[in-house]
Amino acid sequence: QVQLVQSGAEVKKPGASVKVSCKASGYTFTSYGISWVRQAPGQGLEWMGWISAYNGNTNYAQKLQGRVTMTTDTSTSTAYMELRSLRSDDTAVYYCARAWSSGTQFDPWGQGTLVTVSS
């Protein structure tokens, strides 16, 4: 079955970086994209950006431009999201989701990775 499995929880200090992985299985990795979405505690969903697993093209949310980098490793069917210069308001659960080429479907989603930013 189609599955996305994310890396484990992280605790980081302000100013540090975090890199979350998302390993895909059950489908042809390069036929879809990966979107990243985060959810702060008790808050709604926030789209962070998208990467094509076919050619590596990216589209980042404007508010994260310059701090976020999304990459893929097609040899291991794994997507990565790195967020730099972490602040306390980056504390959130980070999700990856398979993004269909039409862009209208995020399905399925990974289980989520909690990133806590605290001094």
Next chain:
Amino acid sequence: QSVLTQPPSVSAAPGQKVTISCSGSSSNIGNNYVSWYQQLPGTAPKLLIYDNNKRPSGIPDRFSGSKSGTSATLGITGLQTGDEADYYCGTWDSSLSAASYVFGTGTKVTVL
């Protein structure tokens, strides 16, 4: 803050129907397909509806979607206790220099 507005909460008794609205503008809902996601407590979101009114395989027909102008609606009939969750609409928005995906503010469904 989100550009897509949803009611904070809706509720109904088991077996009844609820509808959730998602209000946007011409730069998002008005010119793009809408999706709906269900987030059960403590779990990752799940796709319920895509392309305004299509259901992925495995989603019961109790869930339906529609769009008119710059608003979209999710309907849930035959409400069950297992439907208690947060629901989010989502679509692309072209108001900035690059297209970005936006989610609604979210609606909590309570089964009385």
